[in-house]
């Protein structure tokens with residue numbers, strides 16, 4: 001295959017080479033026939049062709065691979081570490097064409113890595129051996145030029161010398177003509193010397209350019225090595241912790257039952273050499289569930305308060321360490337640390353304090369088993385909606401196999417097949433925040449700001465309930481993609497979301513009900529650190545109760561997805577959340593602490609604790625619970641003790657939120673709640689840009705993952721083309737000094753927020769009217 005032809009194929013995502021080869025397995029089985037595919041810088045193999053789309057038996061990334069021939073038909077390819085394939089081809093010609101193709105792919109992978117920063121553009125590629133020889137050729141050519149110059153200089157030098165001799169001795173010619181000759185030769189000499197200098201300069205530049213390229217590659221390699229070192233270090237630390245736990249088990253001390261589980265999984269199977277497990281095939285090695293009743297005893301906790309919130313600070317918040325390291329900003333602000341003691345007030349009625357049953361009795365208007373608030377949903381007025389989505393097919397694929405070459409990268413930069421998705425877009429996923437909107441409804445009726453804040457706290461925590469067992473990656477929305485969700489008939493709210501920016505990707509969402517209005521901007525940065533992915537959500541969330549004019553805002557906490565290498569994926573939420581009141585609620589705030597999961601804590605996991613403070617910074621309510629099950633709140637009746645170690649005497653705890661049970665069999669369909677199932681249900685009349693119309697997502701929902709993957713690539717490519725076009729138009733405009741209009745979302749407008757310097761995306765309030773009129777003119781054609 002020619003260079004150009006294989007480039008063209010690779011650009012289309014088609015394999016550069018494929019075919020049957022014999023692969024060495026082990027001494028018992030010897031060589032086995034396997035189907036090999038070389039595509040996009042990766043050599044993969046399968047038992048047969050039908051397996052290609054779901055069960056890959058092994059891969060080697062060619063970037064950095066060593067390829068060498070053993071004999072006329074055999075060659076070996078290894079990644080210098082864990083993976084080595086011994087391969088036998090049918091004939092010498094066949095072997096050679098594979099080796100050539102592999103070398104080609106390797107060169108291309110290296111080039112791609114170099115231009116990675118400029119968003120992996122596939123440009124004309126060269127082979128490494130070819131590349132090296134072309135470099136050598138280039139330098140030789142320039143050296144040759146220098147030699148020619150040298151020859152000329154010698155020649156002209158000698159001629160000049162002769163002319164000088166003649167000047168003295170040759171009396172036949174006139175002095176004038178002799179001087180003329182000397183001058184001419186001197187000029188020639190000067191010209192050739194100049195040429196020599198130019199040729200030397202050329203040589204130098206060429207050599208420098210090469211040196212620069214190699215040093216860049218070296219730098220990349222060094223970084224990669226450092227990251228690996230960090231991971232190894234971390235694993236070693238964990239292992240030692242596991243060992244300690246094991247010792248405790250031996251000594252019959254109590255250890256959290258799951259503490260030893262991750263080491264129980266071996267990384268190597270005996271059947272097919274080094275292969276990483278598919279996560280789902282193995283025993284659950286995630287953390288245990290939190291106990292139903294979190295803190296029976298009133299307890300003590302540390303309360304940290306500081307004027308904080310800068311995204312840089314969030315980033316330094318180490319996950320494993322749990323505590324946040326001191327940033328400059330933190331040092332600048334006064335940090336108040338309180339050791340809080342909670343004591344319950346003596347009760348008049350009998351019964352155990354904080355008992356589950358008790359709590360239930362204390363909740364407002366309980367009537368339905370579904371919700372602690374009771375839902376007065378009228379079945380006659382409710383739209384009929386589907387209760388589930390098709391079952392998730394079982395096409396195991398190794399996540400680590402895909403992600404291991406991307407350590408340190410942002411999640412959005414890692415190309416992933418739909419096997420790791422859930423059939424929802426991030427726009428739809430965000431709407432799930434309103435699953436427990438009845439808490440907001442109830443909060444809107446609270447007279448007291450602090451009590452209102454305590455309910456609001458329960459609401460913010462409830463948004464995380466779904467993350468306990470939802471580890472599928474939502475689809476990244478395309479720029480201009482929208483999602484509407486009208487649940488006025490049951491939940492009592494309707495909402496519109498739009499992907500409003502591409503660089504960085506930002507979604508804006510607006511949700512309204514009769515009693516409250518909610519809006520948020522969502523963007524995130526993520527870092528894949530080998531064993532886990534850490535996600536820092538950016539952007540604020542706001543709620544306004546129009547009747548009272550009270551407004552509150554907060555930011556989301558950090559999410560960590562664990563067990564990327566081995567075991568079952570599991571999610572943790574951790575960090576501090578501050579819900580701040582503004583406008584009529586100015587000065588009131590709630591501080592919530594999502595305690596990071598710890599294998600070695602005796603405490604209940606997924607704990608959330610917090611306090612609500614009034615304008616005078618006096619603690620008025622206490623919040624406690626877990627983000628996967630329930631939140632209880634209690635008013636503070638009396639405060640005693642010192643400011644650094646206060647004791648709050650609380651009244652009865654009320655249940656402010658309890659998670660609804662999952663629908664039956666939900667583990668078969670991505671652990672979706674009923675609301676989640678309904679989000680992507682086809683609906684007539686929605687905008688042409690609506691996530692429900694996104695073809696790859698629909699195909700994935702229906703289980704057609706191959707087709708879905710193809711569509712996903714097509715849509716992403718389409719988006720890229722549009723973006724490039726805009727970029728080049730903007731460039732042209734800039735060159736000509738013309739203004740170029742920035743990208744404008746359809747349904748939101750970027751405006752300066754009242755009384756602040758911040759720009760926010762505000763809902764233009766035109767969507768529902770446009771829908772009513774079925775006038776979606778101006779919507780981009782994104783699918």
Ligand SMILES: CC(C)CCC[C@@H](C)[C@H]1CC[C@H]2[C@@H]3CC=C4C[C@@H](O)CC[C@]4(C)[C@H]3CC[C@]12C
Nearest residue numbers: 420429433463467470471472473474535537561
């Ligand atoms: C497959 C692997 C590698 C990655 C999967 C990551 C998934 C599970 C992560 C990526 C981004 C995460 C989301 C980030 C932000 C929010 C908003 C919050 O209000 C509820 C949780 C929610 C919605 C998170 C749920 C979990 C999430 C969807």
